[in-house]
Amino acid sequence: MSTLSVPALALWLLCTSAPAQAPNAVTSEATRTVTVDRVDRFTREVVFHGQDNVTQSVYVEPDVAAFDDLKAGDVVIVRYIDSVIVRVRPDASPAAARDTTEDARKAGEQGVLQQLTMVVTIVSLDPQNLLVTYRTSDNRPVIRAVRDKRLLEGVKAGDRVEIAYTRARAVSITR
Secondary structure, eight states: OOTTHHHHHHHHHHTTSOOSSOOEEEEEEEEEEEEEEEEETTTTEEEEEOTTOOEEEEEEOTTOGGGGGOOTTOEEEEEEEEEEEEEEOTTOOOEEEEEOHHHHHHTTOTTOSOEEEEEEEEEEEETTTTEEEEEOTTOOEEEEEOSOGGGGTTOOTTOEEEEEEEEEEEEEEEO
């Protein structure tokens, strides 16, 4: 499986109607030293925390041999990938987050641990500080930090935006 297959799939899922603009897609790769909290051999999910004590779970690719030897308490270096796709959808109605994981898996993406899609209304953007304020489908205001300014390109206050987030998957683990 290539590292671009998850974003490509999410992009395909988002492009079911004519786009007002091309989607903004950002795939992030991170390498962190972490402590393993839990290993689920059946689902190939590893839950870990870093020095910041933030817990995260990742799906581990089948070709990562180190997975077979992992146990709680191990300190490892994990390299993982996740993706976010933002697409302006003027015709879309605000919608709560929905789990599109099964759709992704049916399309052949077995490595997707979780994929969520939602439609929000942009209230304001702060490109300098990489912050966005939006309203959810139940009209709650939310302020979020954006990790990459490319996600904000072509987005403006008042836009309806579809966001797809594909949860992280580990592509390597070393001791």
